[in-house]
Amino acid sequence: xxxxxxxxxxxxxxxxxxxTDQKSFTNLNPDGPPAIAEVRLKxxxxxxxxxxxxxxxxxxxxxxxxxxxxxxHPVTSAAVAGQSxxxxxxxxxxxxxxEQIQCRAPVNSAGAFSSVPLGATPDDVALCSVNPxxxxxxxHGDHAVCVCAIAGGCGSIAEGDPVGVLDINNDxxxxxxxxxxxxxxxxxxxxxxxxxxxxxxxxxxxxxxxxAKGGYDALxxxxxxxxxxxxxxxxxxxxxxxxxxxxxxxGNKVCTPPAGRPADCTGPIEDCAAELNCTPGDVSAFSFKSxxxxxxxxxxxxxxxxxxxxxPISVNANAPLAPATLASITFSxxxxxxxxxxxxxxxxxxxxxxxxxxxxxxxxxxxxxxxSFGIGLPATKTIxxxxx
Numbered sequence: 001x002x003x004x005x006x007x008x009x010x011x012x013x014x015x016x017x018x019x020t021d022q023k024s025f026t027n028l029n030p031d032g033p034p035a036i037a038e039v040r041l042k043x044x045x046x047x048x049x050x051x052x053x054x055x056x057x058x059x060x061x062x063x064x065x066x067x068x069x070x071x072x073h074p075v076t077s078a079a080v081a082g083q084s085x086x087x088x089x090x091x092x093x094x095x096x097x098x099e100q101i102q103c104r105a106p107v108n109s110a111g112a113f114s115s116v117p118l119g120a121t122p123d124d125v126a127l128c129s130v131n132p133x134x135x136x137x138x139x140h141g142d143h144a145v146c147v148c149a150i151a152g153g154c155g156s157i158a159e160g161d162p163v164g165v166l167d168i169n170n171d172x173x174x175x176x177x178x179x180x181x182x183x184x185x186x187x188x189x190x191x192x193x194x195x196x197x198x199x200x201x202x203x204x205x206x207x208x209x210x211x212a213k214g215g216y217d218a219l220x221x222x223x224x225x226x227x228x229x230x231x232x233x234x235x236x237x238x239x240x241x242x243x244x245x246x247x248x249x250x251g252n253k254v255c256t257p258p259a260g261r262p263a264d265c266t267g268p269i270e271d272c273a274a275e276l277n278c279t280p281g282d283v284s285a286f287s288f289k290s291x292x293x294x295x296x297x298x299x300x301x302x303x304x305x306x307x308x309x310x311x312p313i314s315v316n317a318n319a320p321l322a323p324a325t326l327a328s329i330t331f332s333x334x335x336x337x338x339x340x341x342x343x344x345x346x347x348x349x350x351x352x353x354x355x356x357x358x359x360x361x362x363x364x365x366x367x368x369x370x371x372s373f374g375i376g377l378p379a380t381k382t383i384x385x386x387x388x
Contacts, residue, residue, distance in 0.1 A: 026207040028221070029090040029270040033252035033280040036240075037208070037261040037269060038062030040086040040216060042079040044291050044318075053294075053318070055079055057217065061286045062088070062260025064208075064216065071216075075288040078238070080319045080371070081345070082230040084199070085186070087223040087240065088206075090261075090269050090276050093254070094118070097245045098183050098202040098223065101125070101174035103146035104164040105154055112166070113178045114146045126172035129165040136161060177201075183243045184223055188236035188290065191373055199226035208261075208269045233373035234293040234319050240283050256285035292378045293371050294318045295347075297363070302383045309355030309387040312348050313363075320344035320372040328368045331361055344372070360386045 029035070039061040044053040059067055060075035100113040107114050116125070120143040128139035128146050139145075139162035146163045148154035154163050165174045179200040186193040206220020225240075232238065242254045255278035265272035278285070298314045300307055326339050326347060336352045355361060365381040 026209050027268045027270045028092065028207060029273050029276060030092075030248070031270075031273050032277050033255050034093055034248040035090045035260075035276040035278050036061065036087055036254065036256045036283065036286060037090045037276065038064060038088040038219065039260070039286060040088070040219075041075060041288065042083055043075045044077050044079050053291075055082070059216070060288050061256070063263045063265070064219075064261070065266045066210075067216070077291040078232065078288050080232045080234050080290050083232050084224060084226040084230065085240075086217055086219070087184070087225060088219050089221050089223070089254075091248055092204055092221050093202065093223075093246060093248055095202055095204060096120075097243065097247065098180055099177045100180050101145060102166045102176040102178065104166050105157075106150070107146055107154055107163050108149045110181065115180070116145050117143050119143055120145060122173065125165055125174060128162055129167040129170075129172050129174070132164060135164050139164070180243075183246055184225055185241040186225060186227060186232070186238060187241050188233040188238040188373075191233050191236070192241075193232055193238075193373075194228040196226045196228045196230075200224055229320075231320055231372065232290050234290055234371045234375045235378055236290050236373075236375060237287055238290060239287040242281075242283060244281075253281040254283060255280050256283045258285050260286070291318065293369075293375060295365055295369075295377070295381055297383050300383065300385050303385070305386040306388045307355075307385045309357060309359075310351065312350045314342075315347040315349075315365075317345045317347070317371075321347065322370045322372050322374065325368055325370045325376075328366050330364045330366075332364065333359065333361065335361070355387050357387055360384060 038059050040057055041060050042055055042057050044055055046053055058075065059072040063072055096116050096118055100115050103112045103114050106112045124143040125145055128144055130138045144162055146165050148157050148159050148161055148163050151159060153159050157163050166176060167173065168175055179197045181197060185195060202223050204221045206218055206222060208219060210216065211218045247253055257276045257278045261269065262272060262275045265275060294317065296316045298316060321344065323341060335355055337349045338352065340348045342348055362382055362384045365377060367376040367380055370376040
């Protein structure tokens with residue numbers, strides 16, 4: 001990821017002089033605040049000939065010239081498992097506020113990752129990557145990185161002294177980067193969804209032209225935002241949050257135009273500057289709805305018969321379930337069973353006493369059964385079956 005970080009610094013420092021009067025489809029839109037042009041995410045949908053929910057990635061915000069409405073529309077059933085968002089910008093952001101580099105040891109209360117000061121260059125990082133005996137003499141000043149910020153020191157290193165950049169391969173660059181906590185977030189209702197800082201990242205490369213590899217998911221520059229485990233709350237309206245210091249090189253905060261890149265913007269995105277203009281810091285124009293919690297009883301059709309009353313019954317969910325809420329599930333007539341979770345999104349009923357033969361049972365899943373974020377079923381679900 002480090003290459004992305006330094007590409008950001010190099011391009012941001014040059015972008016003010018790189019513009020020409022010649023128009024190109026690959027040109028970005030450096031005028032005005034940094035606007036979100038498109039957001040790609042995964043949704044679930046059903047076809048007219050199938051009862052199964054299928055996944056697909058779509059533009060949930062903004063348009064792209066050759067995308068059809070099938071893959072370009074507001075999202076009302078965002079997938080709550082395996083989710084990631086690609087937030088495509090119309091210009092570059094400053095990477096220092098989005099990613100950190102890894103140091104040789106913890107340097108602050110959050111751990112071993114450190115921010116890179118504005119104005120720092122790859123040479124500054126190289127100076128803080130030298131051998132320990134030369135580190136203090138080489139790594140100092142306003143652009144020093146991986147400096148101890150723990151009161152009382154970082155082990156044998158005093159507060160204010162350099163700890164050193166983790167550079168095992170001795171190439172003068174950091175071996176690892178991490179997305180910065182709080183830089184970009186995902187809020188669903190009142191829930192701030194935990195973000196996977198290892199899987200999320202900022203890619204300053206790319207433009208509004210589909211490359212030979214990667215398709216729509218290589219458009220850029222972009223922030224890739226991944227919830228922990230790819231998991232989101234069900235049945236929730238979600239939007240983005242940005243840290244106050246996430247800006248372009250002019251210090252403008254990220255914002256969302258009314259609908260992202262408009263449909264009539266079929267040429268260079270810089271030609272759509274007026275339509276992409278928005279209030280810095282206001283990202284309220286983009287939101288989406290996640291799919292509701294669903295349960296599927298495996299191997300049993302509602303109203304079916306001939307069910308083996310000695311065999312366990314398994315139920316799959318489209319999201320991880322909160323174990324403590326499963327005790328509210330009931331059988332009628334009553335049955336004796338234990339509930340286990342082979343995985344977080346599956347329930348298994350194992351009967352300690354076989355179900356009665358030739359008897360119609362009803363399983364009731366009340367709305368108190370919730371996902372791992374505490375969001376319940378949208379309605380009570382029941383299924384009936386008759387044993388053999």
